[in-house]
Amino acid sequence: MQKITTFLWYDGKAEEAAAFYTSLFDDSRIVSEQRYGEAGPGTPGSVMIVEFELAGQRFLALNGGPEFTFNEAMSLSVDCEDQDEVDRLWAALTEGGGEPGPCGWLKDRYGVSWQIVPRRLEELIADSDPARSQAAVKAMLGMGKIVVKEVEDAVAQAG
Known part of the structure; x- marks a missing residue:
């Protein structure tokens, strides 16, 4: 695993964005997804974090809500x-x-x-x-x- 990973904050579109980005670049893939549980703050079962690679570089995408853009x-x-x-x-x-x-x-x-x-x-x-x-x-x-x-x-x- 790379030592430093870019972490991106989305308002409910992390999974969609990761799928879109990985479709654009060779050597790209969705690595894993973590889902919100009962502790929240997201809806239980919804995607919390998507780990993905673009051209071999690792990224994390969080469905964090509208607080940050x-x-x-x-x-x-x-x-x-x-x-x-x-x-x-x-x-x-x-x-x-x-x-x-x-x-x-x-x-x-x-x-x-x-x-x-x-x-x-x-x-x-x-x-x-x-x-x-x-x-x-x-x-x-x-x-x-x-x-x-x-x-x-x-x-x-x-x-």
């Missing part, structure tokens, strides 16, 4: 191999009530913030030529979903 101060960053993966994840995670955001960020239908980051963007931003690196950053700052070709074109124009 997600915000952009915490996000899940996904290293995407190519534009096809960016497009697929962006579409799936914004579907059904998700919200696109700036610079590759979005919120899914559960309110969780994600960064959908093409690996190529990171390479372009890390370019040793400051003009090229800054052109990549400037292009990214003007986007919602990152479009690699547009970032590459901006970098090419910079030199």
